[in-house]
Amino acid sequence: MAGFLRENSRPAFLSIALHGLIVVALLFATDFSLHRANLGEQPVPIDATVVDSRVVRAAIDERNNAARSAAQARLAAAAQAAARQQQLQAQQQQLAQQERLAQQQLQAQHQQLARQQAAAAEHAQAIADARVAREASTRAAAAAARTALARHAAEAHAQRRAAAATAKRAAEAKALAAARARAAMQTDLQRQVAAEEHADEVARGPLADEYRAALQNRIIQAWIKPPAAHPGIDCLVQVSQVPGGEVTSARVTQCNGDSAVRQSIQNAVYRASPLPTPPDPSLFHRTLILEFKPNE
Amino acid sequence: MNEKSRPFALALLLLAGLAACASPAHAAFVVQITRGQDTAIPIAIVPFAAPPGASPFDVAGLVAQDLDGSGRFKSMDRRDMIDLPHSGAEISFDDWRRLNDDYIVVGGMTMPAPDRYDIAFELYNVLTRQRLLGYQIHTDTAGLRLAGHQIADKVFQSILGIRGAFATRVAYVLVLGHVPHRTFQLVVADADGANPHVVMQSSQPLMSPAWSPDGKELAYVSFEDKLPSIYVQVLKTGARRVVSATAGVNQAPAWSPDGRKLAVTLSNRAGNLDIYILDLATHALTRVTHNPGIDTEPQWSNDGKSLYFTSDRDGGPQIFQVPLAPGSRPRRLTFQGSYNARPRLSPDGSQLALVTRVHGKFRIATFDLQHHGGLRVLTHGRFDESPSYAPNGAEIIYATHAAGRGVLALVSTDGRVQQTLISPQGDVEEPVWGPFGSE
């Protein structure tokens, strides 16, 4: 083994490095965007016609998996993730709001402080006045000064209370907003889940089977199978269609057959155009994947 | 995958992986197709534009005949052609699509000089409107049939990915007259049976013609001395020489892949048939089988290192293989049925064609050399014999009985298509398909 590696060190290293890069790249891939795109959410600016065969394979495998719970778990996880995303955004908004509020509070507090300072200054002034008034030894002046003090104190106190109240209200408002956002998210989520469930039902239900069978029959009728297309051949054709079933493109993406096989399957798609339309409009896909896998 | 392409393939894999990460994949609607139609590919071969004032041989008609004969194509009836384009620009693809043609061949002929022809032709895919190929051929009157075969070869290869063998030739034995006054002829003809030439005639039996690998010579067995001898004849000049005339049996010549040796069947005094290698230059004989049974019908492997042959050492005839290294022991290959004989190796070395007996009927079958298993019976006659592969491995020519006489027949290697060829009067026997180079 070691000898093998030593002899083929460069290609081995290259192989390991490339494989490592692939693993890293795959680990950091986001795959819940799969669900997002289906829900028709905010436009994601990525070229929709680039379909990687690797993900297509994943889709094929997933379709073949009959366990509904697995799908539901994915759905729930995706919903949760989406909800988390939205929550995050809502939180961000809240945070912004909070910041604004805090700023206002700070300003208010500064103003309080300024007023307090002013009050203190006045208080000092009042004492000075009182000292001066001592010389005048007028009770009114002293009383006036004391009243002023009390008023200032009361004002300060009131302002502090007001500030506290504002803060409390702000907090309450924030709590309320958060609660509302959560509620909104809940209904939104429920709607999305309902829609997804419907699409899922349709995709797995008898209507989808009917559509699939109609497509199969049309393609089978149209495919002139060459002798080279024997069992073991496995080829994928990516088909683009417009509503009504007319084929706009047919591309052989992956195929272990020779040129005769490839020509024949590409031709089959064009000969089958226009393709049958689905019984349920939600079943229409602009992109179809045809897997040619002869069993005889 | 060789050394050079591996890093490139890894890089592709990496890019594919990154692309998968970068782009969100849509959950696509997937449909599986497990069956198709077993029909021939519909193709329109539009008659070529003729040179002004001349009506030469119908080249387009021969192209259609060749392609139809392969069983893989069905050419459109000319009477249904509403339009006669002669170049790509003149093709209105929607019309041909409506007429249900998948492909179309168009072309034209001009005569730059008396007896000289220029043929230009193109092949288009009607569904995708792509031009698949275009060629020009310069030839004379005598070469027009060959030109037609060459066009059919190009079309065949472009659509099916298999080299066409329409321009190659076949050889066979023709027996004329009735017992006991019969005449035997060795005939070389085009693969479609046209242009037969008698290269040897005798009042005594002729057997086992075999093409040299370069297509220039034929080896065969002749009883002209009332005893069998093996001759080699140069086709171009007709010069012939005896290469084996030992006492007793001299039969079943088979050329080695390098054309320097013949494997032959000889007998000893006791009449025991065994296989020997004859060096054509030195005339040295090397014995290969040592068995009291009948060992005959040798065939070389493509690497020249072993022989396939028929032997009844286990009772009835079966197919064996023996390496040519001294001291090697033959290994039996066929175990199904009680009669398997006359092995012929496919050009790619993947299978043997042979004669097998099924419930008393003799039929052509193939035996997969990579997955030894059962036989695949291709034909349905009672007296099918002498299978021989086309050099592109797509079809097998063989002899069968029809209306009490021997005729030529073709079957596609997968058994799908069969047809009896128009055969000359008399009994056709032992057809052998010439190699690329026998044209």
Add this chain to the structure above:
Amino acid sequence: MKRLTAMTLLLSGAMLLAACHGKSAVKEPASSASEVPTNAAAGGAGTTMTPLGGGNSGSLQAIAQAGNDAPLDQRTIYFDFDRSEIKPQYDAVIAAYAKMLTANPGLKIRLEGNTDDRGSREYNIGLGERRAQAVRRALMLQGVADAQITTVSYGAERPAVEGDNAAAWAMNRRVDMVYQP
């Protein structure tokens, strides 16, 4: 008158005797092959033929003289499908040929092996050779010298009867025994 009748009677009697004598002369060669035959066809009354030297041509003549039921006139041994054993019904034929060959050591015979035309032609060459060899061994067992016998196989190439039916096939599975001059 009496003399005429007597002469007529005498003549008739003589003619009768002559006739009887002629018949018995024809019968003789059939019963004894070693006798010198009198062959009317060879040249008419009075011509005789004697064998030369070892008697090759004489023996050939002897064979030509044999009647239709004589074993030596049966020049062909027939075989069952896919078999090369000599069936017991041909024992007499083998014996007759062996006797002729041992008695005439200069006489040579060629055994031509044949098959019906089903199956592979080259393998049929082998089967035809096997049948010829079976007859050869049978002859040698009865004292025929190896040097007197040659074998050749024509396989399916020289049928006696054409046809895709069991009767024709049966007629083609054979060894022809042909004396060599």
